[in-house]
Amino acid sequence: MRRLELPDASEAPARQGLRLWLSRLEGPQTMGRGPGFWVAAALAVAAAAAYPAFANDYVVGNAAYFLVWTFMAMGLGVVWGYGGALSFGQTAFFGLAGYTYGVITINIGSAFGATWLALLLSVALGGIFALLIGYFMFYGRIKGVFIGIVTLSVTLVLETFMAQTAGPQWRIGEARLNGFNGMSGMPPLTVPWFGGDVLLYAGTTLYYVLLGMVVLVYMGLRMLLNAPFGNVLVAIRENPERAEMLGYDIRLYQMLAFGLGGALAGTSGVLYTAWGQYITPSSMGLTSAALPIVWVAVGGRRDITATLLGCLLVIAGFQSLTIYGSQYALIVMGVLLVFTVLVTPNGLIYTAMDRVGRLFGEARR
Numbered sequence: 001m002r003r004l005e006l007p008d009a010s011e012a013p014a015r016q017g018l019r020l021w022l023s024r025l026e027g028p029q030t031m032g033r034g035p036g037f038w039v040a041a042a043l044a045v046a047a048a049a050a051y052p053a054f055a056n057d058y059v060v061g062n063a064a065y066f067l068v069w070t071f072m073a074m075g076l077g078v079v080w081g082y083g084g085a086l087s088f089g090q091t092a093f094f095g096l097a098g099y100t101y102g103v104i105t106i107n108i109g110s111a112f113g114a115t116w117l118a119l120l121l122s123v124a125l126g127g128i129f130a131l132l133i134g135y136f137m138f139y140g141r142i143k144g145v146f147i148g149i150v151t152l153s154v155t156l157v158l159e160t161f162m163a164q165t166a167g168p169q170w171r172i173g174e175a176r177l178n179g180f181n182g183m184s185g186m187p188p189l190t191v192p193w194f195g196g197d198v199l200l201y202a203g204t205t206l207y208y209v210l211l212g213m214v215v216l217v218y219m220g221l222r223m224l225l226n227a228p229f230g231n232v233l234v235a236i237r238e239n240p241e242r243a244e245m246l247g248y249d250i251r252l253y254q255m256l257a258f259g260l261g262g263a264l265a266g267t268s269g270v271l272y273t274a275w276g277q278y279i280t281p282s283s284m285g286l287t288s289a290a291l292p293i294v295w296v297a298v299g300g301r302r303d304i305t306a307t308l309l310g311c312l313l314v315i316a317g318f319q320s321l322t323i324y325g326s327q328y329a330l331i332v333m334g335v336l337l338v339f340t341v342l343v344t345p346n347g348l349i350y351t352a353m354d355r356v357g358r359l360f361g362e363a364r365r
Helices: 012-023 034-054 057-082 090-108 111-138 145-163 204-225 228-238 240-245 250-276 286-299 304-324 326-343 348-364
Strands: 189-191 198-200
Touching: 034 057, 034 204, 057 090, 057 204, 057 228, 057 250, 057 286, 057 304, 090 111, 090 145, 090 250, 090 286, 111 145, 111 189, 111 250, 145 286, 198 204, 204 228, 204 250, 204 304, 228 240, 228 250, 240 250, 286 304, 286 326, 286 348, 304 326, 304 348
Parallel strands: none
Antiparallel strands: 189 198
16 A cells, blocks of 8 residues: 655745746746747757857857847836836946946955856846836836936936046046046956856856856746736736726836846846946947837837847847948837837737747647
């Protein structure tokens, strides 16, 4: 006779919680479900992992540059696509975190993994600053186009302030801000290892670290957006008055989403600064503030997968066009944005994914 084994009471809640969160990888707020989608996703990640074997270090470093921006794009997708708040402030959080990383690492160095501590502190500062801005905006009942105006003003004020810090008096410890010339000399990310730290320069090692981070953040956002938090965000986007009548503090949810978006933008800022060991106030300028809007709009702001794919494709196209001149690249980006708004307002990638999903659904019938 088989003995009945009772589950360990101490492990059961943890396992149940893990199973619950893993089940949220699929849900109403994200496209893509079933074995076919996950097999395709696994093949895409495997192809990305194999890519450095077929490319030189320069090309791989360029690919790492593309991955750096995906965090800011996904953060804007949460704020704008799911929360319904169009923000031009992502580059402000990007720049703040990037400068913070530079100040910390120039002063304390990179030994013993100090760069990762600097990364965490810088991302946290970007998120806290976003929460502060979000508190005044959402609890002040600012909505609609005025959110874009406020966030753009914050970005331009921060850019203007950093551009005038060129004098020798503008320093924090050993770190000089250098005004419009930009800050340089900060170390790249380092990994403590036997025999000395491993420097994550713009090459294969950094590429793999960034690829792993993108996968983890993407999966985490899928679970979060299919959780009650994401459902409430979408409800606020669709009808904030009804969501508030149902008892939800919509200002709190919007503020938290804005803070999450700021932290993800800060992650891109730190990784960009560590990648190039350089950051300037122009990274917070008007053009820089508008580009994430283009990435997310073209990909599809209402789905995190479309946002991620759109960001990678548009940045790759933008970089290819800059060979012929940055002005031409900006013109093409503008035309692409206008085309998206007029023809496929939900985004090119989102629309394509939706049609493919419907075709497969009809085929199963």
